Amino acid sequence: MSNQPQNVHSTEALFQPYTIHNLTLQTRIVMPAMGRAFSPNGVPGPDVAAYYRRRAENGVGLIITEGAVIDHPAGTSEPRIPNFYGEAALNGWAEVVRQVHEAGSKIFPQIWHMGMARPLGSQPNPEALSIGPSGLDLEGKKVTEPMTEEEIVKVIGAYVDAAANAKRLGFDGVEIHGAHGYLVDQFFWERTNQRTDRYGGDIIKRAQFAIELVEAIRAEVGPDYPIAMRLSQWKMNDYNAKPFDTPDKLGQLLNVLVQAGVDIFHCSTRRFWVPEFEGSDLSFAGWVKKLTGKTTITVGSVGLDEDFVSYTEGKGAGHQDINELLERLDNNEFDLVAVGRALLGDPAWATKIREGRIHDLQTFTPEVLQTLN
Template structure:
């Protein structure tokens, strides 16, 4: 791949609320190197390293909102409390000093949390209907008062992110976690205003988005990450057709989403079997007019979910097809995950035509913070 062919990745991105030097996004990847929920200098250095090597926007790993059952491990970073927020202020400062931009991903894992885990092991896991991802009843449905408290926790985290200097927030509404559990018919069988058809099941997310918008004001970027697939249910779909996807997306746009991060396992796959070649990010942009981020095994010669299941490494892969799609405007930004985990200099190497120097992904990268 020549330097010229990579030009689309390095064109500036400009939207109404967000400006980036290029189209490369560091995908959020759970790391779990924050003892007691507090990110330290090693976390700041980890993100800074990608910023100083040319990543346009860094999205942090999922950070837990202020709720006792938000996460399943004491080493996952919190986004509440003085010590954790001070740690995140250090991360923001490090990234900005390196000339980068950074968004925090706000996260609640919902019913995927195993009982007895996390910072508050005695807390019950929560979800819309008390169902796990297999649709089995393992807890109690959230009450409307409990839902209101969760919405308030998201809004407080959004306000704190803006105060600390983050350039945007991303709400994690993908992969079968809390927000996605409200989206999905398998995990949301409520009969009140938070359940019902696909559009009705967006109400919780829409209220979270609207509350965050009130907390950060009209000019601050709000990103929503969503997916069709769920952890362990890779063939699941929220929307079977583009018409259903349109009904799903409209309430979220109306609530205040500025940019959609469309999570797929393989960026090159069409979203629907309708003869169109558009992937999920392509359809989302076409239907909403909003900028989108594509993601899914970018730069790898092996699908990233197989890396988890089989403990394999992966070699590098051509970006040709991706660049063609980006160049014709199918989507606006490209999120890179495992490739950036093994090689912090991935972006600058691509820009300078140094593909032969790219580091292949090795499983050992998951156990280090470099």
Template sequence: MTNSNSVQALFQPFSTKNMTLSNRIVMAPMTRQFSPEGVPGDDVAAYYRRRAENGVGLIVTEGTIINHPDSSNQENVPHFYGEEALKGWANVAAEVHKAGGRIIPQIWHMGARGHVGDYTEEDIAAIVEAFAQAAADAKRIGFDGIELHGAHGYLIDQFFWEQTNPRTDRYGGDMVERTRFAVEVIEACRRAVGPDFPIVLRFSQWKGSDYSAKLATTPAELEQFLAPLTDAGVDVFHCSTRRFWEPEFEGSDLNLAGWTKKLTGKPTITVGSVGLDSEFMALLTEGKGAGIANIDGLLEKLERGEFDLVAIGRALLADPAWASKIHDGRIDELTPFSPDALRTLY
């Protein structure tokens, strides 16, 4: 199924700022709603530690919400504020570190109930400060960096996309002007954590309400979009796609992560149905599982340097030992993904 020499591309060290990873495998953020009243318990720590023990280089936590009244509309999604929740997250980070892994929280605001035009500039300033406080707390309690969730139609992405950003002030306008909110969030987080703490930004073309949506329809537009975010202080771009193997633009085999690296010079994370034979919308729309798929194409792209890191979602949710099994060539022992994996604490 895979060439042993090619597989070694996944198991090379990687460094950015003051964070060094043992390999290129990233656990993708996956919402699970197992934190009653927003507080992650020992079971959550065990869940993440199990992946670190089995060779995942970097864990990106499930989305954790910032301290703002509109930041969540789901019960039992973990908070990243408040004494009890932060104590729980400190324990998660410590357990992952004991297992030899690295971990960053995904910091999240789910978005405006109406549209981003409903926020006053005072509201926006308060949200920016809440992101910065979460970043400062992440550093204080022992995390290795942060990821800002700017994808999938959530708040930061609502500012990015013209369909959800009708503002006529400095937070609206053309593609570059619509990055202003994200730029302010990134800059505030950078001030909060200092120059050496990694900041990852996850972004996507597709939206939860429109899988065919595009922020940028050409490489030139993508370069315009990414430039202010890079200048603001993003260290790594996490480029969310539904299928990692699909080219982003006509005339090139590069996917979104490949184009982003080419245009910015920054390290990138690719993601999208890695190791599975169906993309994740089949799960959301039809409740389907997924079989195991060949990763040779992924490894070839990684070897060519098109991107730097590979995020694994459902395959790693179903099988905590995915990384170690791939490393050891135990392909026949991989566990297929089923929807039941979402309902377990495994």
């Protein structure tokens, strides 16, 4: 990344409004979904609402909540991950929405199911078998039986119920977690989807689950309610995975998702500036934007001098200038910028960036995740 002085490109580009459908964001800065597991029994409390409000008060245009679990017994492996069903959890989310809106920001829930990434016997429902397209874990090993078509219909129904609740509670849109090797992504990935029915086979058939899921949500929420999908090449167990290794293959997937009703693509990478395919400097987000023309969010070590693998190795990260980010934003490579760990470490990150106070930014360390700040 560039080590040029901070003022080569104006940071004001990050603080321009952005409109999609009837939704206008006050800035281009997004808080992406980052698991915190601070919701006992799946219920987000006042501390969770305050946590999101702090970012909303400091210039974040769109907040995407940590992954919230749809109504399925094998959806999660951790009872402190928030649910997106049940009266108590939904009441908690209603307060989150109220506080974020009061602070001037917009908010989407990220609705989520772990699929085969959930270890068997996990809480809060250890008796429930994990589910996935072929019953294969992320290494391709057989763990359970493949999902039946009846199970697929039920899971899609749970996603639709979650999206309907999001709209009813006043959320400004909804994001489907289709990345990192979780359930939706397990259908996309050939290693975990070896079905021979209409949900497996070539790229289009492996996308059929997601197509039906998005179409059902679109039918429920109407034409103007934003639907985002988080996508990635990498998986939790394989940072170098690249199932879609050419622009043509990626374009095939994106085309059917757009036709189904996806408005926004949230492009998860370790480093936002790394070229996605040989022969082009375009990032993953840049290619998605080029291939679809849809609203695109970039993410991946924004503002940090180490990527997230450093965190998994117990290291911290210092701050890096954002000139390359600003240059790519000026070139319309993407529309919105998701700031992850830097925003965890410093709720006022956006305000300090706007005011040129890069030296006042708090340093991100793994210990940050031990407290709700």
